[in-house]
Amino acid sequence: MTTTPAHRADLLAQARAVLDANWRDGFTVPSARQYPYQWSWDSAFIAMGYARYDQARAEQELRSLFAAQWADGRVPHIVFHQATETTPYFPGPDFWQVEHSPYAPVALRTSGIVQPPIHATAVWHLYQHAADRERATAFVAEIFPRLEAWHDYLYRERDPQNDGLVYICHPWESGQDNSPLWDSVLARITPRPDQIPPYRRSDTRSVDPAERPLDFDYDRYIFLVDFFRRRAYDDRRIYTDGAPFLVQDVLFNTLLCRAEQDMAELARRIGRDPTPFLTRGQATAAAINARLWSEEQGLYVDCDLTTGAQIAVPALAGFMPLYAGIPDPARSRRMVRRLEGPGFGVIPDGPGFPAPSFDRTAEGYSPRRYWRGPVWIQMNWLLMHGLHACGYPRHAARLRRAIVELPARSGFREYFDPETGAGYGASAFSWTAALLIDVLYNELTDE
Numbered sequence: 001m002t003t004t005p006a007h008r009a010d011l012l013a014q015a016r017a018v019l020d021a022n023w024r025d026g027f028t029v030p031s032a033r034q035y036p037y038q039w040s041w042d043s044a045f046i047a048m049g050y051a052r053y054d055q056a057r058a059e060q061e062l063r064s065l066f067a068a069q070w071a072d073g074r075v076p077h078i079v080f081h082q083a084t085e086t087t088p089y090f091p092g093p094d095f096w097q098v099e100h101s102p103y104a105p106v107a108l109r110t111s112g113i114v115q116p117p118i119h120a121t122a123v124w125h126l127y128q129h130a131a132d133r134e135r136a137t138a139f140v141a142e143i144f145p146r147l148e149a150w151h152d153y154l155y156r157e158r159d160p161q162n163d164g165l166v167y168i169c170h171p172w173e174s175g176q177d178n179s180p181l182w183d184s185v186l187a188r189i190t191p192r193p194d195q196i197p198p199y200r201r202s203d204t205r206s207v208d209p210a211e212r213p214l215d216f217d218y219d220r221y222i223f224l225v226d227f228f229r230r231r232a233y234d235d236r237r238i239y240t241d242g243a244p245f246l247v248q249d250v251l252f253n254t255l256l257c258r259a260e261q262d263m264a265e266l267a268r269r270i271g272r273d274p275t276p277f278l279t280r281g282q283a284t285a286a287a288i289n290a291r292l293w294s295e296e297q298g299l300y301v302d303c304d305l306t307t308g309a310q311i312a313v314p315a316l317a318g319f320m321p322l323y324a325g326i327p328d329p330a331r332s333r334r335m336v337r338r339l340e341g342p343g344f345g346v347i348p349d350g351p352g353f354p355a356p357s358f359d360r361t362a363e364g365y366s367p368r369r370y371w372r373g374p375v376w377i378q379m380n381w382l383l384m385h386g387l388h389a390c391g392y393p394r395h396a397a398r399l400r401r402a403i404v405e406l407p408a409r410s411g412f413r414e415y416f417d418p419e420t421g422a423g424y425g426a427s428a429f430s431w432t433a434a435l436l437i438d439v440l441y442n443e444l445t446d447e
């Protein structure tokens with residue numbers, strides 16, 4: 001499929017229309033029916049799209065997310081702004097009950113867990129593409145202390161062994177809810193029926209259940225939330241009481257490492273010392289290389305903190321350290337060979353629709369079910385930048401083509417079939433639109 005200038009202009013207009021429809025006077029919902037509130041890492045990606053054509057909106061998107069930051073620095077994964085939607089959402093604020101924590105905000109209702117820390121990266125993106133630099137510098141100065149408190153929270157509360165890697169305590173914290181990455185950990189969790197609070201899923205109401213997680217997984221998601229709320233979201237208690245899910249995740253730590261590098265850039269713009277951020281980022285990069293590389297897989301894998309063992313399964317997330325410049329050239333080459341293989345099919349000019357979120361030749365793969373195989377636009381976007389920066393522009397170009405082609409064929413869907421290109425999950429999905437905008441702006445400037 002070739003994109004003519006007219007076709008690009010049309011796609012841009014459609015993408016902006018998606019964001020306009022999802023804008024709620026201060027923040028953007030990922031999708032009006034399926035996710036009718038503000039999500040943390042969605043907002044960061046969405047702000048990167050706005051940064052290309054509406055600086056004020058990009059700033060406001062992040063400002064309204066950070067307005068819900070907890071007193072301990074955590075940025076909650078959902079902010080339940082005053083509901084404008086009629087669609088009920090589960091788990092909503094009444095289920096999370098974060099008011100039990102002394103750190104939760106009083107003015108806004110939120111969830112009690114977090115998502116990948118890509119916010120400083122979004123702010124740096126916003127600065128770089130700002131039409132009004134002076135205004136951007138003022139925004140950096142305004143939000144910098146909040147970003148700093150967010151990263152401090154992660155290193156303080158989520159790295160109990162002080163080894164440079166932070167843990168996540170729920171699959172939702174990874175952003176990759178039902179990835180096969182979590183299968184072995186979730187299988188170990190065997191709550192009695194009375195330990196799972198009664199609940200009713202809302203996610204399978206407007207999306208085909210075949211495209212969503214299984215009830216087995218959902219029971220465990222809810223059991224874990226209950227475990228946290230019983231401990232008032234106190235990370236130390238959660239850790240010392242033996243939380244059943246503690247994982248040092250590649251994607252989460254990579255994005256933190258990259259965000260620290262971007263904090264150093266931001267620090268320089270406002271006369272702050274970049275050194276502490278660079279030092280912390282380097283320590284995380286070194287830990288990722290030392291602890292999360294799998295020689296057998298030829299990519300990075302998560303570590304199950306409960307057993308100390310690597311979770312040796314081939315998820316696309318295992319290639320993300322390219323995005324923070326973490327692997328050396330030899331490891332990068334190995335990863336690219338693996339990416340080119342039948343499991344991921346990221347070959348310049350290759351067929352199909354890269355890149356599946358999970359190796360299509362591995363056990364646990366499904367082309368349709370959520371994080372077990374479908375293509376996600378934000379994962380393609382991260383990997384595209386990583387491959388480009390590490391010296392693989394033709395592989396990066398293949399991913400860029402998929403970022404444009406998939407929504408052009410199948411609409412602004414939440415995820416796509418890597419084999420047929422069919423769209424699945426929510427429709428009119430915000431980060432699919434926002435990142436398409438970002439990529440199209442790059443194409444326009446390149447020419």
Ligand code: GLC
Binds near residue numbers: 174
């Ligand atoms: C799903 C995704 C997560 C995303 C959220 C809102 O839970 O797995 O990554 O942030 O939806 O779009």
